[in-house]
Amino acid sequence: MIRATILAAGLSLWAGMAAAQGAEVAFGGIRQDSSLPVEISADQLEVNQSDGTALYTGEVVIGQGEMRLAAPRVLVVYGEAAGRISRLEATGGVTLVSGEEAAEADRADYDIDAGTVEMTGNVLLTQGDNALTSERMVVDLDSGTAQMAGRVRTVLQPGSAGGSE
Template identity: 30%
Template sequence: MTFSARHAAVLPALLVAALGLGTPAGAQSFGNSFNGLQVKGDQPIAIDADQLDVDDKQRIATFSGNVEVAQGDTLLKTSKLMVYYAKPAGAGGETGGAAKPEPAKTGGGGALPGGSNQIEKLDAQGKLYVRSTDQVATADRGTFDMKTQIAVLTGNVVMSQGDNVARGDKLTIHMDTGIAQLGGSGRVKILMAPDQNGQNQAKR
């Protein structure tokens, strides 16, 4: 199933963890300086893209072309987003039980997997940009695993808040606790701006 026009889709709260970079993000390395980058479970998530392809057999929904995912103050941008979803409970001809919730609808009128299906993983391919309030994280790629509650951003990772900047090859975020680790094969670089009292705002 392919939707060629731009679409806006509202997904259930299952997608919240995909953007939930937690608090405090980067806690192990930066104290409390990067403590935003979070979303709220009571707000809808909207996905906008040039094209949406749904492979229900493989259970993959692929958004491509200027993909934007927004919820509240949090915005994620990438060139391609693959959403992996599980078979809904009660599928396969089973009868009885509670009625299944309606799937989310795209702007083109098609059913988007996620309303009645559980999202297992999201894979953001191409340059990844995440902004929440005054905090920004960028990387070459990002994977969000709903089962393990771990998000991994890789390749030229940059985290910034105001004049505070941290760079590394890999950012691992435990979405359930908010603990984040910045590292990788190369060296971690941190630029800390002094506060009004002349003290650094972030500490390693």
């Protein structure tokens, strides 16, 4: 009985913190190594040599280590070093999966050098049976955490402590 009361109080406190204007949550059971190769598949590719970009369209899927990103349209921005990807800009409804967690948003910007993914517009993060929504989420791939802001809403399922058993 005492354990259940403590757990309920802890979940209420966590939910209250997440419902505030900003919340930090764990994202992905592993830390992402942003130095790993990036693999991209899509229906079409348009390369623009003059501005150093490549536009992938049609069922775009990007993989790096255990992380997967899917979107209808992804703009790849290359850095000054030949062939080195600096940034990915995904639009049109984006899904990001890392481990057993998944996030959806209207847009995602992946800064490879900084090791961050910023998702904006109707963000939905699912962790097991739990769900969090907000307008903006920034995932730090080095630490495996995410910061959510913009009217954060949390739905926790009883018996599920943060999506992990």
